[in-house]
Amino acid sequence: DTGVSQDPRHKITKRGQNVTFRCDPISEHNRLYWYRQTLGQGPEFLTYFQNEAQLEKSRLLSDRFSAERPKGSFSTLEIQRTEQGDSAMYLCASSFNRALTTDTQYFGPGTRLTVL
Amino acid sequence: RKEVEQDPGPFNVPEGATVAFNCTYSNSASQSFFWYRQDCRKEPKLLMSVYSSGNEDGRFTAQLNRASQYISLLIRDSKLSDSATYLCVVNYYNQGGKLIFGQGTELSVKP
Numbered sequence: 451d452t453g454v455s456q457d458p459r460h461k462i463t464k465r466g467q468n469v470t471f472r473c474d475p476i477s478e479h480n481r482l483y484w485y486r487q488t489l490g491q492g493p494e495f496l497t498y499f500q501n502e503a504q505l506e507k508s509r510l511l512s513d514r515f516s517a518e519r520p521k522g523s524f525s526t527l528e529i530q531r532t533e534q535g536d537s538a539m540y541l542c543a544s545s546f547n548r549a550l551t552t553d554t555q556y557f558g559p560g561t562r563l564t565v566l
Numbered sequence: 567r568k569e570v571e572q573d574p575g576p577f578n579v580p581e582g583a584t585v586a587f588n589c590t591y592s593n594s595a596s597q598s599f600f601w602y603r604q605d606c607r608k609e610p611k612l613l614m615s616v617y618s619s620g621n622e623d624g625r626f627t628a629q630l631n632r633a634s635q636y637i638s639l640l641i642r643d644s645k646l647s648d649s650a651t652y653l654c655v656v657n658y659y660n661q662g663g664k665l666i667f668g669q670g671t672e673l674s675v676k677p
Contacts, residue, residue, distance in 0.1 A: 481663065490574070492653050492667030493610065506662050541609060545663065553663055557609035 452476060454558035456542050462564045463532055470528045471561045475544030482525050483555060484517055485541040486510065493541055499525060500547070532565045539563075569593055572654050572668035580676055583644050587671045589637040589654030596666075598657040599630050601639050603650045604670065610653055613639075644675045 455474045463469050475482050480501050485493035496515070497507045501522040511517075514532075519525040529536055539560045545553035572589045579585050591599075599616035614621065616628040616637055627640040637654055654668035 483664065485665075485667075490669070492570075492655075492670050493665070495664040495666070498662050498664060500662070506664065543665075547663060554612055555663070555665060557611070559609050562607075 454542055454544050454556050456540075456558040456561050458561055459559060460562045460564075462566065464566050465532060465534060467532055468528065468530045469532060469563065470526055471540055471542075471563075473525045473527070473542030473544075473558060475524070475542070476546075476556055479544035479546050479556075480522070481545045481547045481553065481555075482519055483543040483545075484525070484527050485543065487539040487541060487560070488537075496527075529563075532563075534565045537563055537565045567592060568669070569666050570654055570656055570668035572671050574669050574671060576672040576674055578674045578676060579644055581644060581646060583675075584640065584642045585644055585673060586641075587639045587652055587654070587673075589639075589668055591635050591637065591654075591656050591666075593656070593658075593666075594632075594635065595658060596635075596656040599637050600655040600657065600665075601626075601628055601637075602653040602655055602667075604653055605650050610667075613652070641673075644673075646675050646677065649673055649675045 483498040484496040487493040499519040514530045541560045542558045543555040545555045547553045601613040602610040603613045604610045616630045625642045629638045651670040653670045
């Protein structure tokens with residue numbers, strides 16, 4: 451399977467714990483995005499990387515959230531001191547960006563986080 | 567006000583019906599437009615891009631009105647397998663290409 455993969459698919463944790471999610475993009479895709487989706491809402495943009503550089507972070511991404519893409523390949527999203535409001539589906543997407551064109555983003559299956 | 571607004575539905579229609587979804591966006595700087603489909607507890611998947619000239623893909627027709635900042639999706643001869651949530655999406659490619667999603671419109675096609 452050469453699509454976007456995410457691990458784990460499900461995570462249940464207790465409030466106050468730290469969690470880390472991983473995203474493996476489609477090979478050779480230079481852009482990687484993180485989104486969050488809560489029940490009944492569309493996905494909301496969190497952050498994105500162009501290769502290894504994190505170029506934008508949403509105001510939704512509080513200081514408890516950190517994302518990395520150390521070698522421009524896979525990415526991790528860490529949430530520290532989880533809160534019940536962090537419960538959501540965390541979606542990763544990747545794309546190959548060419549200048550002045552709109553690239554198609556391909557989504558992974560998501561990591562569903564439940565904070566008890 | 568949300569940047570992209572959709573009627574959340576649900577739309578309950580019989581097989582074979584024609585159904586139309588509407589969407590409005592508030593930022594006139596929006597540059598690209600899409601409809602994504604999302605099945606229950608699955609990831610969003612691109613259904614089609616939306617162009618000012620209108621575009622059609624089989625039973626699906628998408629329209630864009632930049633002056634009114636309005637996007638539509640028409641599904642003809644609906645099938646049971648069309649049951650899903652349809653997400654209206656805008657994109658700013660000069661701002662990193664992030665996608666701005668509407669809330670989604672739920673469609674349920676009944677036999």
